[in-house]
Amino acid sequence: MAGAQRYLLNRSGRFFARLVVPKDLRPIVGKTELRAPLGPDRRTAMKLLPGAVAQLQHQIAQAERKAASSRNTILPARYPLAPDQIAISHYQQRIAFDDQLRNDPRYASLGNVDDLYVAELRAGVAGRLNDNRLQDLVGEHVERFRRLGNVDAQPGSDEWRTIARALCSAELEALARVVERDEGDFTGRPTSPPLINAKALEDEPEPVSxxxxxxxxxxxxxxxxxxxxxxxxxxxxxxxxxxxxxxxxxxxxxxxxxxxxxxxxxxxxxxxxxxxxxxxxxxxxxxxxxxNDRLSENVAENVRQAKPKRQRSRDPGYSDKEALAILNASRVYQPTPDPFGHIREHATTIAAKRWAPILCAFSGARISEILQLRKADVFQEGDRWVMRITPDAGAVKAGDFRDVPIHQQILDLGFLDHVKAAKDGPLFNSSTDPAKSARSAQRQSERLAAWLHEQELVPKGLQPNHAWRHRLKTQARNLGLDMRIVNAIQGHSDRDMSDGYGVVSLIAKARVIDALPAYDLELIS
Missing domain, CATH: 1.10.150 (DNA polymerase; domain 1)
Structure with missing residues (x-):
């Protein structure tokens, strides 16, 4: 066939027989795969392939026996074949050998078929021979397939006798073809059921990397x-x-x-x-x-793992007192100079510690979304200042952009002055490429969380950055705000089909943001 052929490898117009070495045998063989050159012509390569594969399988079988002897165990056949497949393989090899002999001028000197041998084969097919006579008759052929890794049946077992009888049948059929060919008839085909009904070896599909x-x-x-x-x-x-x-x-x-x-x-x-x-x-x-027809079956479909229900010992969001403590520490944050008086901390990290917590507090945004904000993402829409959370700046879990009105307290604290003084590009990380910005924002998030833990501002059991999202949801419920609008602000998906109708306007979002009370930051020094 023109498609992928089992064990055949094409590399730059040259063909090879290729066999992967099993992982447990690689230390013995010294390679991960074995190859044998077959030349540049596919038709010639196909003729040479069976013999080349047999040689490669023999090498693996030798390594397998060496491994088995060291473990003192008997391994199963590496390339198992059914008895009828062994029979048809033997038959085909005998016919190919006959073709080869007839091209040799010495063939005419060979004798006729031995009638006693034929009688013994027929007795073998009928099951009238004991194990010793079967061994003498076709035992060598069984062992050849054992060396190739096709057989692991023990001599004398039912399976071994079935294979031996199938080989007797194959040998008889091959001898019948030899007689026919001696008379000039090269059209003969097998007639015994084991060979007629033998299941053909399927071509191995190409690996899917x-x-x-x-x-x-x-x-x-x-x-x-x-x-x-x-x-x-x-x-x-x-x-x-x-x-x-x-x-x-x-x-x-x-x-x-x-x-x-x-x-x-x-x-x-x-x-x-x-x-x-x-x-x-x-x-x-x-x-x-x-x-997409790359694989035939989804073997992963029903492979699952039960998740233990989270046992919470407290609310997942910050309390009023905890939020105030973080916002105060953030507002007055100053980097610590090294012994020589130099500030080693990057300016974007300093800015993240000062502004990210309060931006999260009044938006419920994911910390990575805040840390990806660019100067161009803070702009005025009418009389409102807005920050745009967009995939253009990095990764956004919901996928789409969203505009979030900025709370008045953030403006009063001088956030716009910081934005105007910043260079074009990200406000809180040093990358300009969106893909790298996402990674940089993630690292910045880890630094921010570590700093909050160092300051002992994060109670046990809380996710230091995610707790702001929980807190805003709690505040919104306490204030009786429209949760669909809150979801739109935070980037949460709608839960009801009807929520997909209409849009959540900036006016609606501003009404929710304005309802959030300002923090009395002077309560804690």
């Missing part, structure tokens, strides 16, 4: 307007799976492989992370691969 599959998936998602960070967050998931499997062929991954990987991850990673990031990523990737 896990890395290439992921890159294509990210490309498709990015083109559709998703995954603005290029899949950076999920890429370690793919690398983790590849390392665990020991190979990169997504086609060979089974449900059992994924469950074993999951159980291994749980030794190091929380159940929540395994379920929400690792397994979720693989399920989504496999679903896309099936939808």
């Amino acid at each position: 896990l890395a290439n599959l992921w890159n294509d998936y990210v490309k498709a998602r990015t083109m559709a307007g998703f995954m603005k960070d290029g899949g950076r967050r999920q890429r370690p998931v793919i690398e983790s799976l590849r390392k665990f499997l020991g190979h990169s062929d997504a086609r060979k991954v089974t449900r059992k492989d994924l469950m074993s990987w999951r159980d291994d991850l749980l030794n190091r990673i929380s159940a929540k992370t395994v379920a929400g990031i690792y397994l979720s990523t693989i399920r989504t990737l496999w679903a896309w691969a099936v939808e």
Whole structure:
């Protein structure tokens, strides 16, 4: 066939027989794969392929026996074949050998078919021979397939006898063709059921590279307007799976492989992370691969991990007192100089510590969204100052941009002066490329959280930056504000189909923002 051929490799117009060395045998073989050159012509390569593969399989079988002897164990066949497949393989090799002999001028001196040998083969097919006579008759052929890794049946077992009888049948058929050919008839075909009904060996599909599959998936998602960070967050998931499997062929991954990987991850990673990031990523990737005819089955579909219900010992948002403590510390923050009086802290980090907390407090935005703000994202719309949270500046979880009115207290504290004095580009990180800005904002977020912990301003059990989102939701409920508008401000998705009708205008958002009370920052010095 013109498609992918099992074990055949084409590299720059030259063909090779190729066999991957099993991982446990690589220390013995010294290679990850074995190759044998077959030349530049495909037709010639196809004729040479079976013999070349047999030689390569023999090398692996030798390594396997060496490994087995060191472990004192018997390993299963590496390339198992059914008895009828062994029979048809033997038959085809005998016919090919007959073709080769007839091209040799010495062939005419060979004798006729041995009638006693034929009678013994017929007795073998009928099952009338004991194990010793079968061994003498076709035992050498059985061992040849054992060396190739196709057989692991023990001599004398039912399976071994079935294989031996199938080989007797194949040998009889081959001898029948030899007799026919001696009479000039080269049209003969097998007539015995084991050979007629033998299941053909299927061509092995081309491997599906896990890395290439992921890159294509990210490309498709990015083109559709998703995954603005290029899949950076999920890429370690793919690398983790590849390392665990020991190979990169997504086609060979089974449900059992994924469950074993999951159980291994749980030794190091929380159940929540395994379920929400690792397994979720693989399920989504496999679903896309099936939808796009890259894989035939979604083996990840039902591989899941239960998440323990979070046990909270307090509210997830800051209390009034806790919020005041952070905002006061933020407002008066001054960097600590080194012993030589130099300020080593970057100006954007200083600005983040001074302004990010209060911007989060009055917007409920994600800390990464605030730390990605650019000078151009703060502008005046009518008589209102607005900050625009947009994927143009970096990663935005909801995907779309949103405008958030700036609370009057932030303006009164001089935020606009800071914006006007800043250079074009990000206000709170030093990167200008949106993809790098997202990573820079993430690192800045980690620095901010570390600083809050160092100041002992974060109570146990709270996420230092995310707690502002919880707090704003609580404030909005206490004030009886429209939660659809609050969701639009915070970038939360709508929960009801009717919420998708109409738009949440800047006027509506401003009404909610203005309802939030100012912080009495003078209460704590």
